[in-house]
């Protein structure tokens with residue numbers, strides 16, 4: 335109910351959230367890229383006496399709301415952590431449910447992605463996904479490839495360390511083929527071999543669900559991201575909570591190893 339209400343409100347200009355209005359947020363610096371570790375689905379369900387799967391199902395609605403809100407704010411990239419390389423360790427029933435859910439969401443939301451101008455980019459080890467999920471993932475990427483409002487990277491069977499291994503192999507292959515010399519290897523060459531090639535690094539990383547760790551997400555790319563941890567479980571994360579996170583980001587001073595502005 336509250337989510338639906340917020341969804342309506344966020345569409346109007348004069349809406350004020352509990353702390354910041356959408357219009358106010360737009361006056362400040364908007365992170366070009368926001369990374370989200372969508373955590374706390376299971377606990378959200380448990381608190382309500384529901385199966386963990388209900389938490390995952392509800393988490394999809396949060397992502398839809400946050401993507402819509404991000405497009406309105408002017409964020410260009412969202413990277414959503416939906417399944418890690420470590421999540422295969424979960425009970426087979428939960429893994430099966432999640433795989434089916436990914437396939438259903440890609441299928442069901444395809445029209446919406448196109449209507450909203452969402453380019454979907456699925457990142458991770460695609461070859462370990464069930465065939466049906468992989469095919470649907472490839473189809474969604476192909477069909478949404480020219481959309482321009484916002485790019486949503488769906489990190490699926492994604493691991494930061496796995497990505498770094500793939501990057502190392504890519505660079506080694508170029509060196510072996512004499513397309514690149516050892517001296518030419520620099521940060522831009524590394525970034526170009528990652529799943530996020532040609533995208534800016536996330537300026538803000540949001541982790542709901544109460545845990546304060548990275549869990550193998552975007553290890554290279556978040557070197558200078560502002561970290562925002564929240565107790566709210568992901569299924570309860572609304573546009574309002576998201577705007578609060580952006581407001582917090584806007585209040586931070588990003589120094590990148592330099593000194594505070596105006597200091598001598």
Ligand code: IPE
Pocket residue numbers: 372373374375376377378416417418421432543
């Ligand atoms: C995140 O929620 C979703 C996935 C990892 C797939 P969790 O399922 O980890 O929820 P908690 O952390 O157990 O509450």
Ligand code: IPE
Pocket residue numbers: 371372373415416417418421545547549
């Ligand atoms: C991180 O959450 C992965 C995703 C949200 C997809 P986890 O629930 O798997 O992380 P840990 O196990 O608490 O570190």
Ligand code: MG
Pocket residue numbers: 373374375543
């Ligand atoms: Mg978790």
